[in-house]
Amino acid sequence: MATQTGETAATSKRSFLRADAAQKLLAFSALIIIFIFFSLASPFFRTPDNVSSILVATAVNGVLALGVTFVIITAGIDLSVGTVMTLSAVMTGVAVTNRGLPIPVGIIVGLLTGTTAGLISGLMIARMKIPPFIATLGMMMIARGLSLVISDVKPIYFNDTPVFREIMMGSVVGALIPGLSVPNAVFILFGAALVAAFILGKTVLGRYAVAIGSNEEATRLSGVNVANWLTAVYALGGAFSGLAGVMIASRLNSAQPALGIGYELEAIAAVVIGGTSLSGGEGTILGTVIGALIISTLTNGLRILSVPQEWQMVITGVIVVLAVYIDIIRRRGK
Amino acid sequence: MSDYLVKMQGIDKSFPGVRALDEARFDLRTGEVHALVGENGAGKSTLMKILSGIYRMDAGQIILKDNEVEIPSPRAAQDLGISMIHQEINLMNHLTLAQNVYIGREPRGVVRFMLDENKLNAQTKELFASMRLNLDPRTKAADLTVAKQQMVEIAKALSFNSQVLIMDEPTAALTEAEIDELFRIIRELRNKGVGIVYISHRLEELKQISDRITVMRDGRTIDTVDAQTCSIDQIISMMVGRTIFEAAPEIPEKPSQDIALEVRNLNRGDVIRDVSFQLKKGEILGFAGLMGAGRTEVARAVFGADPVDSGEFFVNGELVQIKSPKDAVAHGIGYLSEDRKRYGLALGMDVEENIALAGFSKFLGRLGTVNQTAIRDTATHYVDTLQIKTPSVEQRVRNLSGGNQQKVVIGKWLTADTEILIFDEPTRGIDVGAKSEIYHLLNDLAQQGKSIIMISSELPEILRMSHRIVVMCEGRITGELSSADATQEEIMRYATQRRVLVSANGEPTNDQGIEQNGVG
Structure with missing residues (x-):
């Protein structure tokens, strides 16, 4: 029956034009409003130090969300990004601390770990035809288990390599321009976002991600090797998880094998708040970055106002539902 | 070479x-x-x-x-x-x-x-x-x-x-x-x-x-x-594989004068503008017009599938609220979409499950258990009476031909005790042989006292099947004709009676964009 699609082609087409822009604007205004609200509520909130810490807190989730954006644009889902991040962190720890390999090698190990996990998820989805939800749920548990096995359930510290921590928390800019000590984490996030935006907007991979999410069958009939590109999208998502793994290891100065559960949902939330459609075909990197910023600004602000952590979760949940609901209303036309 | x-x-x-x-x-x-x-x-x-x-x-x-x-x-x-x-x-x-x-x-x-x-x-x-x-x-x-x-x-x-x-x-x-x-x-x-x-x-x-x-x-x-x-x-x-002669118009007998459905002053944005009409018991009312004229929108509004700005519905003379398809079904209205595969059928389910779908409550026992035997009996009954060509009632609907899928949808609505059936392009994508079977079926249904609205873009079909013909253009009803004096030319004249030709930016205002092209 026709109940869910209670709209005519006419209204959907007209509102469609404005869909991307409107959601971005909406998310952006929401971010501004949240920021103004907390600034008024607490003078500490708008201090440069706090703003910087919001940005640092956004970095890891933001990078995870970038990867998830591609996956969701194909109308898929990736539940494994959080634990894959952890596995990548652990592998970096093994390489750098246990094996004493140079830090750049450790970073590459982390990135490759993430990419491999994504590649495997992608193969399960595109070749074995396992639904993305199930395939990545499996990968989520596999990565979590492997993290615990490899680390022997103990954190791996980077105490022998103090430089490692500087990757995130140091400030290259601060060294060059004294007084402007913005942590590297912020630049890594925005750098990763630029790369992601480039891939999505200017490369074949981005184009096919949108095409697959828009109409997978039509894309296949156009002679595009959908299976390969879909696999590549998940591998790309995995690469971003690998990057996030290196980032979180650096930030915590350790690889914490028990970490990771819950990160995937927060990443998905950021993507959705940013206006990427779960039914595929549309989404923007800028939206995702704004979405991630909204979540961390909210978390930070609520903590400053001494709202208990439990309630912070409740509020974040409400925001996610609201964001999607607003999107649905807007799509419905009037 | x-x-x-x-x-x-x-x-x-x-x-x-x-x-x-x-x-x-x-x-x-x-x-x-x-x-x-x-x-x-x-x-x-x-x-x-x-x-x-x-x-x-x-x-x-x-x-x-x-x-x-x-x-x-x-x-x-x-x-x-x-x-x-x-x-x-x-x-x-x-x-x-x-x-x-x-x-x-x-x-x-x-x-x-x-x-x-x-x-x-x-x-x-x-x-x-x-x-x-x-x-x-x-x-x-x-x-x-x-x-x-x-x-x-x-x-x-x-x-x-x-x-x-x-x-x-x-x-x-x-x-x-x-x-x-x-x-x-x-x-x-x-x-x-x-x-x-x-x-x-x-x-x-x-x-x-x-x-x-x-x-x-x-x-x-x-x-x-x-x-x-x-x-x-x-x-x-x-x-x-046999000779069939395209029969001359076979308009069924005159319907009774009881009004099964009346729609008054229906409005929805600029797609439905002040639409009012009556449907008599046992009547086939044809809805003619070009694509994008608003016929499907009216049907969906009557069926409660889209929200409307204003309008009243009377079923058997009584004012009723139709806000959702559930309300429509409760008042005995069924809608057979032009897009059967998308809206009419659960393609992955089998014939009997599809037939039972709209009238499912009939097959529930006191504890909410499903009475499979009753479903099977009903499905078998309709497979026989509607002559649905299927190896068994357990065949997946996906594997049936278009005409037979359409019959399954009809069976579904009959099971739900529907008195008013809205057919949206009932023969689209259906071949000649199956078409005339669908026509016979519509006639039979009307004879049995069901009231039928038939939306069709094929004028010969409209002329052949309808007792009365309502013509729409740009969301309005622009004409009503009795089958006796309707001709293709007459219908076309009403179907192209436009008020707004083109909007300011030169683009058509509705989604189909027919206005630019006129009618051949």
Whole structure:
């Protein structure tokens, strides 16, 4: 029956034009409003130090969300990004601390770990035809288990390599321009976002991600090797998880094998708040970055106002539902 | 070199439970339009999907310009110069036209991984210009009318320098003017030496456009005939394997004067404007008009599927609230969508489950358990009375032909004790034989006292079936005719009675964009 699609082609087409822009604007205004609200509520909130810490807190989730954006644009889902991040962190720890390999090698190990996990998820989805939800749920548990096995359930510290921590928390800019000590984490996030935006907007991979999410069958009939590109999208998502793994290891100065559960949902939330459609075909990197910023600004602000952590979760949940609901209303036309 | 572009011989193909093709054959010459006709399930689409690499054949031979070829994928077909334009529009709505046309073959930038969007747009513009298509390559596909989308699909097919172009029911969703435009393009292509396979159910079109006609039935090729010398009656009899004569109008007996449904002052934005009408018990009320006239919107409003701004509904004289399909069903109103596969059926479920779906509460026991025996009995009953051709009530609906799927939907609504049935394009995509069965069925239902609204874009169908005809244009009812004095010309006159011609920006205001083209 026709109940869910209670709209005519006419209204959907007209509102469609404005869909991307409107959601971005909406998310952006929401971010501004949240920021103004907390600034008024607490003078500490708008201090440069706090703003910087919001940005640092956004970095890891933001990078995870970038990867998830591609996956969701194909109308898929990736539940494994959080634990894959952890596995990548652990592998970096093994390489750098246990094996004493140079830090750049450790970073590459982390990135490759993430990419491999994504590649495997992608193969399960595109070749074995396992639904993305199930395939990545499996990968989520596999990565979590492997993290615990490899680390022997103990954190791996980077105490022998103090430089490692500087990757995130140091400030290259601060060294060059004294007084402007913005942590590297912020630049890594925005750098990763630029790369992601480039891939999505200017490369074949981005184009096919949108095409697959828009109409997978039509894309296949156009002679595009959908299976390969879909696999590549998940591998790309995995690469971003690998990057996030290196980032979180650096930030915590350790690889914490028990970490990771819950990160995937927060990443998905950021993507959705940013206006990427779960039914595929549309989404923007800028939206995702704004979405991630909204979540961390909210978390930070609520903590400053001494709202208990439990309630912070409740509020974040409400925001996610609201964001999607607003999107649905807007799509419905009037 | 022989004068055949393509020769297909001894093609076999089976799907689970169905033998789709049985030693089928087909050939195509350069520079001809070769029509492929047959009832639904005759194997036309399957045969062409094999030629375009979507299905693999079980046995047989495909010869392309004297060489035997393997066509394992759509990509391989394209590389051989074979393109297929599918019945459903296969564009990616979120991409621009240029991105759609060259998907998979985008011009690349300096680095191979990068796209060259400017070149892509320029290339597409050139392609459109060569077809005399006035479209901006940067428009999103979702913003085009169905007809324009189809033109884009053709452009896409041509961009492969196709030698063989297969069109599966290209005119199913087009108006007369749009069909003329399509035919112009087809003729131009033919003159350039392209071989065109034209699958259609509209036999009247074939004489206009095709050179030869091949008829298929039950997975076999019956015969190939010259389009100019063969009569439509001959073609039909080959299709159905028996001679049927297109009967003269068989308008059922006059309905009673009791009013089953009355709609007063229905409004919804600019798609439904002040629509009022009455439907009598046992009447077939035809809704005529061009695509986008608002007929489907009225039907969906009456069925509670879309919210309305204002309007009153009376069922059997009583004012009722219809805010959702559930309300409509409760008042005995059923809606049979033009898009059966999307809205009418759960394709993956079997016949009996589909038949039980709308009246499901009937089959529930006191504890909420499902009475499977009752479902089976009901389903079997309707399979018999509606003559649904299916191996069993446990057959998946997906595997039935279009006409039989339509009958399953009818069975579903009858099970739900529906008194008012709204048929939206009941015979779209249904072949001639099954069409007349559907007509008989509609007549029978009306005789039994069911009240029927029939939306149809085929004027002969409207004229043949309806007691009364309501004509819509731009959301308004512009005319009401009794079957006695209705003619095609009269209906068309009302169907084109426009008030707003074009909006300020020169674009049509509704989604179908018919206004630009007028009526042929």
